[in-house]
Amino acid sequence: MWKVPSYEKSYSQPSMELVVLDKEGSRIHCFIRSVHYRLFEPILEEGKMFVLANFTMDSNTQKYRPTKHSMRIIFKRDTLVSSADDIAISIESFDFVATKEILSSVRDDLFLIGMLFDVLIVPPTSSLLDANKANEFIIVLQFAKMKFYNGVMTITNTNYTTRLMVNANLEVVKKFCQKLIGLGTKHSTTIDVIGWVVRYSPSEDFVSLTPYALIYQIKQTVEKSTYVTCGTVIDIDRDHAWWYKACRQCTQGLEALTDQFYCAKCDVYSTIFVARFCIQVRVVDESDTATFVLFENSASKFLGLTAADIRTSMLAKGYGRDHFPEQLNALVGKTLLFKLTRHDSLNKFQACVITVSRICSDPEIIASLALEKNIQLHSLTCWFHHPLPSTKTASVSELGTDHVVTQTPVKRLCIRSDDDISYRASLSASKSLLPAFEKCIPGNATDPVAEDM
Numbered sequence: 001m002w003k004v005p006s007y008e009k010s011y012s013q014p015s016m017e018l019v020v021l022d023k024e025g026s027r028i029h030c031f032i033r034s035v036h037y038r039l040f041e042p043i044l045e046e047g048k049m050f051v052l053a054n055f056t057m058d059s060n061t062q063k064y065r066p067t068k069h070s071m072r073i074i075f076k077r078d079t080l081v082s083s084a085d086d087i088a089i090s091i092e093s094f095d096f097v098a099t100k101e102i103l104s105s106v107r108d109d110l111f112l113i114g115m116l117f118d119v120l121i122v123p124p125t126s127s128l129l130d131a132n133k134a135n136e137f138i139i140v141l142q143f144a145k146m147k148f149y150n151g152v153m154t155i156t157n158t159n160y161t162t163r164l165m166v167n168a169n170l171e172v173v174k175k176f177c178q179k180l181i182g183l184g185t186k187h188s189t190t191i192d193v194i195g196w197v198v199r200y201s202p203s204e205d206f207v208s209l210t211p212y213a214l215i216y217q218i219k220q221t222v223e224k225s226t227y228v229t230c231g232t233v234i235d236i237d238r239d240h241a242w243w244y245k246a247c248r249q250c251t252q253g254l255e256a257l258t259d260q261f262y263c264a265k266c267d268v269y270s271t272i273f274v275a276r277f278c279i280q281v282r283v284v285d286e287s288d289t290a291t292f293v294l295f296e297n298s299a300s301k302f303l304g305l306t307a308a309d310i311r312t313s314m315l316a317k318g319y320g321r322d323h324f325p326e327q328l329n330a331l332v333g334k335t336l337l338f339k340l341t342r343h344d345s346l347n348k349f350q351a352c353v354i355t356v357s358r359i360c361s362d363p364e365i366i367a368s369l370a371l372e373k374n375i376q377l378h379s380l381t382c383w384f385h386h387p388l389p390s391t392k393t394a395s396v397s398e399l400g401t402d403h404v405v406t407q408t409p410v411k412r413l414c415i416r417s418d419d420d421i422s423y424r425a426s427l428s429a430s431k432s433l434l435p436a437f438e439k440c441i442p443g444n445a446t447d448p449v450a451e452d453m
């Protein structure tokens with residue numbers, strides 16, 4: 001049982017969610033709207049039995065579902081809840097997911113998961129995994145979230161739901177301990193590590209480790225996935241803001257309330273924000289074009305300036321908030337390698353969102369990838385110097401006869417018309433959607449392993 005504060009309206013009651021268990025051991029998720037909070041909060045108590053009648057059902061299709069049941073229960077104003085202390089139901093019910101299953105998952109947004117695992121805490125003075133000096137803890141993690149982070153599957157908590165129990169007095173923990181004792185010391189020999197993020201050198205990351213894909217292949221991908229691509233920046237989208245107001249702690253986009261800002265991730269209200277980049281660049285390669293979103297880490301490393309630096313100098317010069325800073329033009333015309341992640345669309349105006357986690361401008365690394373993947377660097381530069389070729393024949397002659405041009409010139413003509421319907425969104429709508437991009441950011445400023453150049 002947990003409460004979810006209603007952050008849009010700070011005066012409103014929280015909503016409540018429950019996972020309930022019946023006598024057969026089946027679990028279902030229940031939802032109590034904030035308007036009904038006062039009716040049910042005083043009655044319901046965790047670990048107690050209740051008989052429930054007169055409720056509505058809804059399909060259980062939201063992201064991060066706490067049960068695998070196909071439906072969920074919605075409480076109504078006149079839902080009947082009566083205490084039933086005389087019925088005995090075992091309240092211990094876990095459905096644990098194995099580490100191997102987590103590591104092999106391709107989707108991260110389906111269910112909240114439970115895990116049962118064994119942790120050895122070794123005193124800092126002794127060598128790693130010195131079993132004699134280690135303190136062993138059995139940890140039960142309930143309703144945790146699987147999340148792709150920097151291209152690896154990790155486990156994170158949710159703000160209101162996740163529960164962490166250490167050496168809990170549960171039957172399942174006792175059984176797990178007995179199993180570990182049975183295994184003796186063998187159990188610590190093979191360890192699967194979740195969320196192991198290693199910082200690779202640019203040449204490892206861009207040339208050998210991350211798969212290379214053309215822009216049209218990235219756009220066709222269905223699953224959220226990470227690639228390296230080589231392309232030329234032909235334009236910066238000036239219709240979208242180049243920076244956003246970020247939370248100082250977590251870099252999440254802030255929601256502007258009347259006199260302060262709200263960070264949904266930290267659940268904190270504040271009057272202070274930090275400016276961070278979210279530059280939308282149009283990138284072309286030999287196959288197609290796409291809009292990439294560059295965030296603070298990758299953009300500031302390339303430009304040698306932070307978004308806050310540029311904002312400060314603009315304010316000092318007396319420019320208005322909609323003035324476009326010249327410094328960003330350093331990106332235009334550059335042929336670069338982008339390590340990027342393709343996400344599902346966050347709104348109905350876009351087919352997908354492509355965010356960049358790392359940029360490489362090292363000519364040697366670009367040349368070695370171009371050699372390996374047969375990328376025509378010369379023709380990529382041509383797209384910038386001869387943008388929008390009017391006919392297929394014209395572009396072939398510009399590029400030389402040895403280069404075969406497929407559908408690219410046709411697509412290039414459509415950039416600002418029906419190719420990308422995001423341009424149809426009104427200016428104000430697009431700007432208000434910007435903080436949502438930050439949900440796709442792979443790292444954050446305080447994380448020492450966040451990907452940079």
Ligand SMILES: [Zn+2]
Binds near residue numbers: 247251264
């Ligand atoms: Zn925050």
